[in-house]
Amino acid sequence: MISTAELSPRTLSDEEFALFQRLVKRLSGIALGPQKKPLLLCRLGPRLRALGLRSFGEYYRRVTAAGGEGELVHMLDCICTNETHFFREREQFELLEREILPAWHESAGHGGAPFARGRRPLRAWSAACSTGEEPYSIAMTLLDSLPSPDRGAAAGQAPSWAGDAPVGAPGICILATDLSVRALDQAQRAVWPIERASEIPEERLRTYMLRGTGTSEGLMKARPELRRLITFRRFNLLDAAPRRFGLFDLIFCRNVLIYFDAATKASIVARLIASLAPSGYLFLGHAEGLHGTDHRVRCVGPSVYRLQPPGGLEGSRNTSSPEHASCLRISE
Template identity: 45%
Template sequence: MQAPSPPPPSGTPVLSRRELLLFQALVEKEAGIHLSAAKDALVANRLSRRLRELGLHSFGAYYSYVTEKGHEAEKVRMLDSLCTHETSFFREPQHFDLLRQRILPEWSALAAAGRRPRTLRVWSAACSTGEEPYSIAMCLLEAFPKGSGWSLEVVASDLSTWALQRSQQGLWNLDRSRTIPQTLLKDFMLKGVRTQEGLMKAGPELRTVMRFARVNLNVPSEWPSGAFDLIFCRNVLIYFGADARSRVIQGMVQKLTPTGYFFLGHAESLIGVDVAVRSVSANVYTPRQLAGR
């Protein structure tokens, strides 16, 4: 038996079953995210601030407001409120070990043999507050430093405008550095002093390769253009409905270069998704025709 949800804070309207169903349908239609019935307290707590700021007294009134023509900006704020932002530098470190020890040396050898261009494009498709794309950028710059002749680009995207602004800022509490390898921390991060003591900031080399965009993964027309050598789409599709999840994976695999790699999170898999890839490591895939390389 499922434990009952905790009571809402004092003064917070009660989210009815009907209202929850309305928000479930809206969020899945707009963003592909499936809010289970067990998320009723989460939805109520995260949206209650918007009700207070707008002077609304029920979730039904907020639903009517957010779906009215001309209130697209509020719909964006609603989705922002419901996004989860759990992340860290070099999260799931085995993925970064694979990148540094196998994938990047492999591409370097292919380029030296004239079998691929000295260009790398990466998409961090749910970048949250930036720890993942900056981790990737550190790995790329370690392997292909300035002056090596390589062109590097890391596209960091997220549904949440708040998270994307934090990512663009490239500023974190120093305690977030604990999972960054010391050599990379020294080479690419700046330690704050005086008014910024206790903080660290992405250095100029990192910033030169970063690009940022708000992207709704449920809307392929919003996706960044062109092909990618790496696509990291980790720990976001677990929140998607089955159909939306399948569409996103299929679309992303189609955006891979012939020697590209697709990364999912540790709790995700391709079970039930018809896609032409082969597993090369835990939750890492490459186009099927290259699996034997």
């Protein structure tokens, strides 16, 4: 009998690595430099063992053969890095709370209730949401920016891309996307080890998280009123955002651009900027600044950029279109 250890691929040739470099770049845009060869061996090795394959060449032939699409998803799940935590890069969340949200509520509400019927919802996109810590951090921050009566309206009547609320309903819309199916599954479950609680301010932890008991001991879960604000979709940043996504007041795409080459990064950023609503904000990772390369946006904080209206006139883009009026239905 052949043991699992005997089946385990111990080497990845330069030729095999080059095949995967090109494949991963084409599918995801991620550039695997020579230094990533040990990482690929480590990440894909267990998958090869599970499939009983003896070499990376065999695995490459499997994922590129007709009918190999499902295994390609597994491969990308193995390769994608899902490191994240709640309220990562806290200075950006402080800017959001202190300046951006008060100004938005004042503008959207015109001095009245921000989520009164007829007001458009605040729309946010977590474009590389990983296991969900970022979109749930956004949701907590947005809810906490509201007066108490409006929190109930936003959480209880939040529009959804799944179509479970009528177009034009008041609330907060958060779209969370990622390439990794495995990460999205965890994000939708909204369950994390209790150790992650230390990343969340104590008051928000009490308000928005449930502590597991019994068989769920050692875990925490986001409360329903938080979960219902967020819709999850699988999305590749290499693709153009579908028109049904609409435009967003806030776009977070943080700590993912570092994995792309300069040309791919520029293309992704251009598409993200094109998805911003008038005077919308783009949040990048601290190591991913635009450094003045795109004059359509202006830096207003640590790797936070605001869309400049054409001609420098606020509100010169049409805000009466359906993309701005509501959260449109997004089908699977």
